[in-house]
Amino acid sequence: MKQSYLVLSRKDNWVRPYFKKYKKLLALVLFLGFLTFFCGSALMFTSGFLISKSATQPWNVLAVYVPIVLTRAFGIGRPAFRYAERLGSHNWVLKMTSDIRLKLYQSLETRATRAKEEFQSGDILGILAEDIEHIQNLYLRTIFPTLIGLLLYVFIVVAFGAFSLPFALLILLLLGILIVFLPLASVAVNQGRSYRRKAKRHVLYNELTDSVLGVGDWQYSGRYEDFLDHYSQSLKAVRQEEASLNRSKRIQGTIVQFVFGWIVVAIYIWVGSYFYQTNQDNLNWIAAFVLATFPLMDAFGPISQGVAELPMYEDSTRRLHQLPIPSDKPEKSVSEEVLAKLTGKIDVKDLSFTYSNQTLPIFTEFDLTIHPGETVAILGKSGTGKTTLAKLLRGDLLPSKGEITLDGLSLEHLEPSMSKVIGVLNQAPHLFNTSLYNNVQLGNLNASEEEVMRAISQAGLDPVIAKLADGVQTLVEEGGKRFSGGEQQRIALARILLQDTPIVIIDEPTIGLDPITEKSLLETVFKELEGKTVIWITHHLLSIEHADRVVFLEKGQVKMDGTPEELSMRDKHYQALLALDYV
Structure with a gap:
């Protein structure tokens, strides 16, 4: 039975150490990511309020001056924080993958020719071209979006709790479907497909490198077409698994849209009833709250798809752990x-x-x-x-x-x-x-x-x-x-x-x-x-x-x-x- 990713991560010495090594940059990236979506949602919030308030034809422009200023501020802040977050996250990931590649080369160098005997060229190519890319995507597509989504999740539930505890619990449940239930269900459904696709891709790497290294012999023996047919069959098997995963992703995306639609409807109904009961003049807030919900789709939508790829990251991490670990101690050498x-x-x-x-x-x-x-x-x-x-x-x-x-x-x-x-x-x-x-x-x-x-x-x-x-x-x-x-x-x-x-x-x-x-x-x-x-x-x-x-x-x-x-x-x-x- 395969170890779960969480169990494997506790023993990880290829990926986990970089959380500590670059912890300040990681904290900055998460904070910038939170501010990006906060500004996006706040921009729609103030814009919705400004539109509704302006439609009532206030007697003085000063009545809408604050939302005008906030709309401009959040409008500028959203792309600025987004740009800074992208720079920070990619800088973090490039530093991490650079360290992993250096560690990989040092690991193989410790074995020199022994590495060639223990690993096929396709295995090394698979680690360099695919496994390290998977580790890179682990942060960009899973860890960063999930952590930022959880920060927003807590903030939104607490914010609604200040108005209504029952409604805050309803939002807790609905967003929990997007952040917790759907990602776990997706992992359970697609885990086997992800492993099969990755295994077939590694077979493809090995067969391709082996055939290319001997392409002259394929040609001299008159079996060049056999080489192409054999490779095409292997490639077809990989594409079949990818098509199956893509269908699952489309279904998953439809479910996310459906659940998010219910969240929008729930907020619309709650805001209308809540502010109507308090003061009919506050109905301007309906557009503010409803429109503020839509930018959050960009924050919560990718989480389930990112978490669904955890099996690939788990397998990539396991393959890296099969390599020898270069010693951190200085090598003994002579002058x-x-x-x-x-x-x-x-x-x-x-x-x-x-x-x-x-x-x-x-x-x-x-x-x-x-x-x-x-x-x-x-x-x-x-x-x-x-x-x-x-x-x-x-x-x-x-x-x-x-x-x-x-x-x-x-x-x-x-x-x-x-x-x-x-x-x-x-x-x-x-x-x-x-x-x-x-x-x-x-x-x-x-x-x-x-x-x-x-x-x-x-x-x-x-x-x-x-x-x-x-x-x-x-x-x-x-x-x-x-x-x-x-x-x-x-x-x-x-x-x-x-x-x-x-x-x-x-x-x-x-x-x-x-x-x-x-x-x-x-x-x-x-x-x-x-x-x-x-x-x-x-x-x-x-x-x-x-x-x-x-x-x-x-x-x-x-x-x-x-x-x-x-x-x-x-x-x-x-x-x-x-x-x-x-x-």
Whole structure:
């Protein structure tokens, strides 16, 4: 059984804290909202009295001077307070959603690559595009209107109570239908529909992102129409739920209009009888009271529809609560002086790791030491943990047991500064749709133009740039498609060189390249990374002469470990692998 929104809100640490953080602005928004509707109702009240009083042809204009002034004052006050309330409420909401987005990014950043494994791209897109928008609307369409409506509710009942207690109780009942009964009934009726629509929208996000990421394969397989049909069916299911909710909203709106009509009739009858009994000259007040009722429709009407959307807010809040909560405590980190002295020594001790969705461990009591300035080639069959080891070294994955230290420092201390410690050249480096120069400068935004150009030159990009009309200012286009695979890797290498970290992980960067391009790229890579600790993850032994040491993984353990020369002389398994690659 699902928790109610009220129960969930007591444990909320994503939305509720901002009530306290911005409480002064919240109080101001509610006060301005109350004044907006008060001025609107008072404007109609004084206008109604002024019209009725003027129709009696008073002998002196001073008899209607006060309502004239009040009409002008309330006429100016209503849009002024409305504008100020809108500015305040949207300012409040934008501050709150900005904080939530920052908290979301920090939450995902604490898991880095782990977040990609635990959440589909569609889930993250759903949170960013829909859940945070729902939280934003929670305030603009539910909380603010409801609180302002309750303030007016109390004020109106008390005001009528000053004239007649029985009539005040009748207004208490009729307005209670709009503010309490109808919203609760709407939640009960539409809760299931709201959950179904939201669930189907999240399925749509996941299917769409998954299909778009693989749209090339849909097209190459000749099933592009199937992709469109499949997406259309999912979209149709969402629209059916939305149509059902819209019908319910129309019925709800009709009921609100009906109840409000009875309120107007009740006030008309009461005002007429009340003032007729006291003094017939006071019948001018009938138009004042009746007309003052109509602006209140704008205050009470949206409440039921806003409260009816609580199930969506509840589900959005629950999804946010499934994310890791970033710690408010300052992260442990090392000083710049310590970072500058790192030599690049890596120690892996008693390491065990198992993916959460698997039962078999990748590593069990695994040990490995990599010395400063050493180039180590990590080989092994697919699934033996080569890339997993790289992620563990980067801190993107946490070991189930054991520890990893860099120069004796734990990854926990180094994690906030990991980009200054380890650089990564992977299979598919992402190049942004900006200039080649800007893509390289991402490695170090504080680097001078001279340093950027030196890194570009070291990466062997000078012949490429010489052929470009705009040189280093040439746009690489989305995903770097302006350049070949080898050129993209060289741009990524220039970024790594500019980053200038003591440790570099090379994760099979030559996959998909022809042998000549592969050899040329690797020669450049190892030449420019000389002196750094390099972990080279590779699937074959071509160009293995660049490695100082070869480590072969099998079943979570080191099966072979030695220099290329040593292994080629004494290890039959290595000799067989070497023969396969150099046939």
